[in-house]
Amino acid sequence: MKKKGIVQGIALVLLMSLLGACSGNNGGNNGNNGTPTNGGESSPTVTAQAEDSGNSGGKYAMIFKNTGNPYGEKMMEGFKTAVEEQGNTVILKAPDQPTAEAQIQMIDELISQKVNSIAIAANDADALQPALKKAMNAGIQVLSLDSAVNGASRAVHVNQADPDLIGRTLIEGVSEMIGGEGEIAILSATSQATNQNTWIEVMKRVLEEPDYSKIKLVKVAYGDDLRDKSTSETEALLKSYPNLKAIIAPTTVGIAAAGKVLTDKGLKDKVQLTGLGLPSEMAEYIESGICKWMYLWNPIDVGYLAGYTADALVKGTITGVLGDKFSAGKLGNDFEVIADGDATQIMLGAPFRFDASNIAEWKDVY
Amino acid sequence: MSEYILELNGITKVFPGVRALDNVYFKLKPGEIHALMGENGAGKSTFIKVITGVYEANEGEMLLNGKTVNFRNPNEAKQAGIAAIYQHVTCYPDLSVTENIFMGHEKIATGSKRILWKDMHREAERLLRELGASFSSKTQMGALSVAEQQIVEIAKALSVNAKIIIMDEPTAALTTRESEELYRIAEQLRDAGAAIIFISHRFEDMYRLASKVTVFRDSKYIGTWRVNEISNKELIVAMVGREITQLFPKKEAQIGEEVLRVEGLGRTGYFTDISFSLRRGEVIGLTGLVGSGRTEVCDSLFGIHPYDRGKVILKGRVIKTISPSQSMHSGIGYLPEDRQKQGLILDWGIGDNITLPSLKRISFKGFTSKSKETDMAKRLAEKVGVKAKTIFDLASSLSGGNQQKVVFAKLLTTDLDVIILDEPTKGVDVGAKYAIYEIINELAAQGYGIIIVSSEMPEIIGMCDRVEVMREGRITAKLSGTNISQEAILAAAMAEPATSMAQR
Amino acid sequence: MIEPRVLAHKLDFSWKRFFLQWEWMLVIIFIAINVMNINLSEYYWDYDNLRDAMMGFLDKSFIVLPMVLIMILGDIDISVGSIVALSAVIMADLYTMGVPMVLAMLICLAAGIVCGWINGMLIVKYKELSSVIVTLATMIIYRGIAYVILEDQAAGGFPEWFSFLGWGYVGPIPFILLAFVCFAILFYLLLHKTVLGRQIYAIGNNANASRYSGVKVDRIKIFVFVLAGFMAAVTGLFLTARMGSTRPNIATGYELEVIAMVVLGGISTAGGKGRMIGAIIAIFLIGFLRYGLGLINVQAQMLLIIIGLLLIAAVMVPKLKIKRTQKLRKT
């Protein structure tokens, strides 16, 4: 009977919260349309941002997916150089676990620090929307790089390479390796990785084209970017599909793990391997010929470009609308904002191809 | 080289709140069996733990073969040739009998410190056979009964061929036949030159075995006598400090209508067809050897472990006791055997402990009320005469007797008809005992029906109107009035298997 | 007759006892942390910032409240993170299937309750399995189910007003803070002012004795685990509202953060000791610590270490105190 009392109490509070939620409609709206929610208080900050955005010495922040990831470290490095070339201060952040929750907290922290812009490599395309919206309301320029956030929550996305291009290149590469026919499989990261999934979609589309009719995609496996899981997934692929011709692994951990398995099983030339990987991780297998070649863009450049984009956004040289043009330091000055669905993005260029000829010079860079 | 193999002078051991040993003396000659007697709580067990190095004495000296020794841990005692059979069997239920016997002094190969299982098993089997046990040394300890585990304990002591063997109430759970067996072993050991300290409640044990007897009372040293020089009466006086009859207050409760009847109660593996009835104002005793199933019967009556056969009729209507709360609600109260583990929350104050069973009744819509609680706690604590400063004193700070009084107070919070008391005076000093008996009589006078479970013969004889004697999970005798006698009870409690078979 | 004897039933107030409480330790640490943060970052001491920071870490704090009860019982529940995910995913899935939002939310809470009930039943029915193992298994299962339901999709597109839970304000106060305060008060009363609360302490101290005193141990345990499931679902609501969408992998590792907060709050891991207020302080202590260090952009791994050491220290200090007293008692 006492318990009932408590349950009723809790239920009551809950009901209250529900009512509060419903009645709080306009509050919610405020949250999501331009006007700041916390009274008129923060509108001055917007203008303030606008003013000081002109002169340099602003703060430029970047949030990567998680720490301890060389790919990300390099990207941040590039971002850092770009921002400092502009004489601005840089803030680099990354949570210890690749979760959206952690990134939301970091965005909050950055808003508090009144940074001029936030560049983010998202762990979740949609989950960051409210937080980033809030940032924009606070007058902060938001852009995403590497893996995008949805169009509504960014000014522009800095794309390492056109997904279509990546997908197409990978398929072309594979078909070249296996002579245009045979079974292939894909070893992806987690089943949730947004950019992975888009690339896979593209690859499936491309495979439908007549020139690749003889190539059969037998399975998409998920290694969760864990060494052990990727390994056993690869082994499973090899066993379940004895006449598998090639594996495409568009993820750094996956491709390295696959390379290791092929090496240990001595399947050089029997099963081809390509995908997207870090030169440092893959050098071993490219030199040994397990993986004839693989692709990746230069994360340093991605970060670098993001740095300049952020600066351009803050300076107001671009607003992220179609057709804006700006220059990005050593990368040249012919970058244009192009369409990405209903949102906009900036393209770094075609993915770079690593093979035995050039791997040596890159393997110590990143 | 002194004539004594073991000598303890002025040993004192203090626990928070209790003075467990107060300046006691003990002298042991080689090749003698020396009985150590005294009531529960007289400090015997503590004394043993001091000798075996489990506890360290606060004061006093211990001489082994005339040399002062000071054991920091049980191993040193063991190496010095002292082995103990503890009252509460201390075993490893998950391990084999062999391991239980040899734990701490395994046989190991000289070079590689490998355990020599074969030898140990052989040795264990030998010991067990010597003790006439029927189970294999590879059996898992948890699979054995209390008596069997007791035998393993003895084997453990034998396995270190000890010069001094301490037996702490080894016969408590044994039938006469088993006891005989034990006597024989003890004598063998004595003749082999070992000295034995023999602790027991049973006079027959002492007369049968011991040549000397030392008595403790209220954790003090009373004296040492030659067994053939001291009479039973004198001994009792020495143990309890006064004539045993004075130990029990006159009870003036008039017996009313029947309040509880139990018919053919049974629980697989513990007891079967238990039937008795209880009337208001009546005090009945439920006795028998440790493990004869009396505690289990009470557990079932109280709903701790539901019974699976028979029925319980309380105030004329059949009740199914499935949970303690439900039993208490229907009017059965229980004072459990182990007040530390089952009776009290030691880290709580007296007051909180007292009110715990009846919080609901003195709460408003599930919210507690401090004032009501303190009032109730104060009232009851004073009623049972707990010796303490405030009702906020921690239960752990009280002496055994006062702790027991607090547990009594818990019973008084709810209105009950039947109160079951399991070993109500276990480990309680004499003074407190008397007070507790008074409480019991008062309760009887107030019309409660009372069941006392006890292995203390005098208590049963002195307090109860009727006595139900149990053995091996059955009631083997119903005694009342004048024919309640030590002899009758013992006879029923330890009849020979043959007769018990006949009763099946 | 028993000699009459008078026991004092008023405990004279003693400042010493009052200040020798773990909570004061926490308060001091809390103040210290704030002072530190103020010196470290000029952005720290600013109402809006602190308020938004709270909105950042309060979501998981809803679970802390019932976890206090569970750990006072002497148990532990490491499946809460998964319950958050599962209930949130169920809600999102239902909503995308066209179930009205309010109903979906109620079902979400119901799901939480069911999960908690399952935990409780298993723990009560199989006492030989410690709650660690049971909840370890259910932790994996619950999240597994979440994956089965939503696979790799993210479900979202909730009605506008729903985001109010995570981002809305009532006047100057974040709604989430308001909700937390209400729940905190409820749980405070439950633990310290009700019979149930007292009985929870009793069980944590000595389950056996409580049983002999007629405390319905099993039912209370189940109830408490159900509470945990319910509050986990509540967290699910607020977290989803904050993220505007949900995935099967949200709230991973929450259980550990929550347990850390409870332990830091001075709740004895052996059960039976500790107070609600301590845990509540601990929530804000850790929250503001993280936030402050975040403001000066400390590396995440550094944060890991600091939290870990804080946790160890928190349990170490009282242990050492006890050890000393025990030494005094021993011989």
Place this chain on the structure above:
Amino acid sequence: MESRNVGSFVMPMGQQTQANKNKRTISSYVVQFRELGLLFFILLLAVLIQMRNPSFLTWENINDLITNTAILSILAVGMMLVIITRGIDLSIGATLALSGMISAMVVSHFPQVHPLLVLLLGTGIGLVCGGGLGYLVAKIGILPIIATLGMMNVFRGLTYLISDGKWVSAHQMTTSFKFLGTGTLFRINHLIWIALFIYLIAYYFMGHTRTGRQIYAVGSNPEAARISGIRPERTLWLVYVIMGGLSGMAGVLWVSKFASAQGDTASGYELSVIAACVVGGVSIAGGVGKLSGVLLGAILLGIINNALPLINVSAFWQMGIQGSIILAAVLLNAIVKRGVDRNHLMRRKV
């Protein structure tokens, strides 16, 4: 109390041995049951999988399976000791990562160092971690789950700090080092040999040394242990040290096997290790646990990890299935245990 026991003294020899026999059969049957049941379960699973995918029971696949399970099974040994003493260790994943990272960096900086030396180094690091942990648990008496939880964070953080977010990748490691984890001896992978070796040692240690038995004693009844002159604190500490050492070694093997060291190596791995033990019949209540059981448990988990991909279970179902199998195994154990106790009661003729 039991009439059988009372009668036992007058029992002629023949009857006694009779009694021994049937008692031994009961208890031995009970003791064996868990392992047998588990074995049966595994075989059943294997058959089912084989029907789904014939490539399961091939020499190659089994070899892979065992190789991938080797590290898990090594850790499971240590975890068994910890759980037998009523503890649990959540920090092994982090310890593994830490020792793995450090030894990998050593290899990359001083290629000339001999792999076995690195193995020792890693083990040493593990021992140190374990020692610290053991101190917290045994000497100070912090509840294991909390202590290990805290240290898990610390070790993980240290790993990131030391590596400074970088990975050590294949080309930075000497072939001799990688050979440690991938090379074979008589067509059988080194890891398997190492695991076998460790199991042999553990078998001897647990079964035939005092210390080993004392671990059981402490787990079974700490108070009795103190009375028989065992120092529970010491035993407890030792257990965590061993656990640490094993995870340290596992770290080196892991890095060598996958030819890469990351900051987040083996995060969450502790759960599968604990699962392996629990499935293998190690009782959380302490005192109970057999190597054979743990080995089978590890193999069962290995099979799950290896087979789920093989039989094309959707990636999203895998977690749920794993959890269910673990829970099922745990409940089975509990139920069996109850059967045992009932057996003991039935032996009483009352």
